Amino acid sequence: MSVSTASVVFSGKTPVSDATRSRVLAAAATLGYTGPDPRAASLRRGRSGIVGVVFQDHLGRVFLDPVVTHMMDGLADAVAPLGAGLLLLRDDPSELGQQHGTSSDPSLTTAPIDAAVLIGCSGRMRDQRAGVEARGSPVVVIEGDGGPHVPRIDLDNHEAQRTVAQHLRSLGHTDVVVLTLPPDAVRTFGWIREDQEITTDVTRVRLGGAREVFPDAPAFAAESSSIDQGLAAGRAILAAGRPTAVIAQSDLLAAGMIRAAEEAGLRVPEDISVTGFDGVVVDGLEPYELTTMVQPATDKGRAAGEAVAARLDGRDAPSFRFTCTFRAGNTAAAPRA
Amino acid sequence: MSVSTASVVFSGKTPVSDATRSRVLAAAATLGYTGPDPRAASLRRGRSGIVGVVFQDHLGRVFLDPVVTHMMDGLADAVAPLGAGLLLLRDDPSELGQQHGTSSDPSLTTAPIDAAVLIGCSGRMRDQRAGVEARGSPVVVIEGDGGPHVPRIDLDNHEAQRTVAQHLRSLGHTDVVVLTLPPDAVRTFGWIREDQEITTDVTRVRLGGAREVFPDAPAFAAESSSIDQGLAAGRAILAAGRPTAVIAQSDLLAAGMIRAAEEAGLRVPEDISVTGFDGVVVDGLEPYELTTMVQPATDKGRAAGEAVAARLDGRDAPSFRFTCTFRAGNTAAAPRA
DNA sequence: TTGTAGGCGTTATCAC
DNA sequence: GTGATAACGCCTACAA
Numbered sequence: 204m205s206v207s208t209a210s211v212v213f214s215g216k217t218p219v220s221d222a223t224r225s226r227v228l229a230a231a232a233t234l235g236y237t238g239p240d241p242r243a244a245s246l247r248r249g250r251s252g253i254v255g256v257v258f259q260d261h262l263g264r265v266f267l268d269p270v271v272t273h274m275m276d277g278l279a280d281a282v283a284p285l286g287a288g289l290l291l292l293r294d295d296p297s298e299l300g301q302q303h304g305t306s307s308d309p310s311l312t313t314a315p316i317d318a319a320v321l322i323g324c325s326g327r328m329r330d331q332r333a334g335v336e337a338r339g340s341p342v343v344v345i346e347g348d349g350g351p352h353v354p355r356i357d358l359d360n361h362e363a364q365r366t367v368a369q370h371l372r373s374l375g376h377t378d379v380v381v382l383t384l385p386p387d388a389v390r391t392f393g394w395i396r397e398d399q400e401i402t403t404d405v406t407r408v409r410l411g412g413a414r415e416v417f418p419d420a421p422a423f424a425a426e427s428s429s430i431d432q433g434l435a436a437g438r439a440i441l442a443a444g445r446p447t448a449v450i451a452q453s454d455l456l457a458a459g460m461i462r463a464a465e466e467a468g469l470r471v472p473e474d475i476s477v478t479g480f481d482g483v484v485v486d487g488l489e490p491y492e493l494t495t496m497v498q499p500a501t502d503k504g505r506a507a508g509e510a511v512a513a514r515l516d517g518r519d520a521p522s523f524r525f526t527c528t529f530r531a532g533n534t535a536a537a538p539r540a
Numbered sequence: 541m542s543v544s545t546a547s548v549v550f551s552g553k554t555p556v557s558d559a560t561r562s563r564v565l566a567a568a569a570t571l572g573y574t575g576p577d578p579r580a581a582s583l584r585r586g587r588s589g590i591v592g593v594v595f596q597d598h599l600g601r602v603f604l605d606p607v608v609t610h611m612m613d614g615l616a617d618a619v620a621p622l623g624a625g626l627l628l629l630r631d632d633p634s635e636l637g638q639q640h641g642t643s644s645d646p647s648l649t650t651a652p653i654d655a656a657v658l659i660g661c662s663g664r665m666r667d668q669r670a671g672v673e674a675r676g677s678p679v680v681v682i683e684g685d686g687g688p689h690v691p692r693i694d695l696d697n698h699e700a701q702r703t704v705a706q707h708l709r710s711l712g713h714t715d716v717v718v719l720t721l722p723p724d725a726v727r728t729f730g731w732i733r734e735d736q737e738i739t740t741d742v743t744r745v746r747l748g749g750a751r752e753v754f755p756d757a758p759a760f761a762a763e764s765s766s767i768d769q770g771l772a773a774g775r776a777i778l779a780a781g782r783p784t785a786v787i788a789q790s791d792l793l794a795a796g797m798i799r800a801a802e803e804a805g806l807r808v809p810e811d812i813s814v815t816g817f818d819g820v821v822v823d824g825l826e827p828y829e830l831t832t833m834v835q836p837a838t839d840k841g842r843a844a845g846e847a848v849a850a851r852l853d854g855r856d857a858p859s860f861r862f863t864c865t866f867r868a869g870n871t872a873a874a875p876r877a
Numbered sequence: 878t879t880g881t882a883g884g885c886g887t888t889a890t891c892a893c
Numbered sequence: 894g895t896g897a898t899a900a901c902g903c904c905t906a907c908a909a
Contacts, residue, residue: 204896223894245583
């Protein structure tokens with residue numbers, strides 16, 4: 204009985220005589236051997252059959268934010284023919300400042316992945332990316348800047364947000380607040396200072412688009428994209444003043460903002476206009492239909508998956524920018540005279 | 541410069557002099573070494589920091605079915621303190637009948653996982669489970685039978701479905717059809733024959749609960765839990781006859797069934813009653829509110845995660861059965877005289 | 878504190 | 894068609 208014969212029997216890569224095969228299988232059964240150990244196999248082969256997907260947030264968000272679930276749907280779809288599993292990873296801020304992953308958390312650098320998809324791209328993620336690529340694993344970034352040679356899948360965020368702002372301006376609004384996604388990995392809830400650096404690309408670029416139309420619009424940052432956060436931020440915004448319109452950077456935030464407005468006795472859109480971003484279905488928002496930009500979330504995920512597949516296949520993968528489309532709902536109207 | 545010194549520097553498990561550390565790091569930088577290779581590390585350690593989650597379905601379902609997303613949310617939550625990533629795996633039916641995974645797909649047996657959570661438990665999954673446990677990786681099953689010593693997280697499906705059926709009976713229904721989830725891995729769409737074996741536990745048990753009240757109710761199987769499938773099945777059911785009520789095994793199927801009824805010019809609940817199962821929010825179902833059983837999906841996921849954590853920690857993990865609660869909506873009423 | 882040796886379980890290569 | 898052998902890259906004793 205030789206090791207290599209056993210290997211051959213289990214992998215089926217080389218013809219084996221029936222007699223030998225059954226002898227090997229019998230021996231395996233006796234010894235309680237259940238086939239190759241994946242860890243050893245992946246070391247030897249240099250492939251694990253795993254694509255890592257890295258989020259900057261608690262993993263719960265992956266499953267509760269419709270934009271993300273749709274994106275993941277497309278990603279899973281595109282990665283399937285590749286025969287790879289998706290490993291959900293978190294870009295853990297608690298590792299900040301530590302020399303090297305003393306944390307037990309699997310992360311980009313400690314997980315046995317063949318490729319990585321970064322959702323957003325913080326500074327630290329960018330550092331890790333270098334390490335991952337140094338090992339020869341392709342990296343693709345969705346909504347973020349991974350550096351010069353990293354395929355990048357994103358939206359025309361600036362343009363899209365400018366479109367919405369323009370819509371509000373044409374309705375006659377001048378007193379506008381922007382309710383933003385987290386500005387950086389620290390995720391501080393509150394007003395964004397003038398001198399504050401916004402490291403999260405989506406947040407910064409969308410804000411830039413809005414400010415192209417309303418240069419002086421103050422911005423309030425939420426900790427994450429959720430209705431609850433929108434509600435909390437909305438309360439804070441209304442406690443500080445009474446804008447005629449709020450530009451939210453996500454539909455979930457917009458939904459929360461609307462609730463906050465209702466709480467404060469304001470009618471939408473008569474007393475205050477609220478716009479969203481994403482074009483997802485938000486539960487329980489009736490009778491409102493958000494005025495928002497619709498983004499092709501599933502396509503974005505699929506494009507990322509295809510880019511990964513291409514890179515793993517030795518082919519080149521270009522960056523791709525998707526276009527959002529304006530959808531007029533019933534949450535934006537002319538301000539009251 | 542020695543290998544072990546480098547190892548020590550990177551792992552930080554042993555005190556190292558500052559001089560040595562910087563010498564090592566400098567050398568690493570020069571050589572382009574970016575830290576330990578995860579594949580080799582996981583072989584040596586015998587741990588990969590990965591928990592596999594196995595679905596019987598296309599991975600897209602994971603992200604589009606609200607019951608599943610909530611469950612995953614709870615699971616991610618409970619697994620987080622463990623510092624493990626979640627690997628989404630698919631129990632690929634295409635491997636059926638193959639001796640050993642000649643497919644390139646990562647599966648329970650070919651993925652480097654430390655533990656596995658099985659969603660449902662097909663016959664093949666049960667076989668694979670044995671292999672996984674033989675390697676010492678704990679397995680937990682959600683909604684399925686993994687065998688004698690496998691912790692099992694599920695619902696009082698029989699009782700719950702009986703409750704709904706009882707409700708319909710008390711309203712006066714006698715002519716009832718059950719719209720079921722897939723009966724087995726093959727997922728054939730259509731009427732379930734009398735002699736047909738139902739291998740998927742949830743499907744079988746819920747059907748049993750319904751038939752305790754309506755012993756002769758015919759059953760129609762969908763291919764998956766989705767509104768589209770409910771619609772298709774609903775059309776087929778209505779083409780074959782006109783029951784006074786349909787017991788759907790999921791809210792999504794119920795939603796599809798309602799659409800099919802509307803298509804056929806039937807009013808719900810006046811002409812036909814429809815009940816669901818899950819208690820999730822179904823988009824665009826207004827003005828209906830499903831009469832359904834609400835299940836604690838998030839808790840189910842969390843319980844599974846805690847069971848995994850316990851087992852990885854050497855502790856014992858008991859099975860747990862959650863209870864569903866009846867929610868009266870407006871989709872079930874007395875049949876017309 | 879640093880260096881050396883051995884093995885984790887595979888699989889690829891080669892000889893037979 | 895089968896068997897021996899050498900890495901894959903790391904980690905952990907143990908010795909210096």
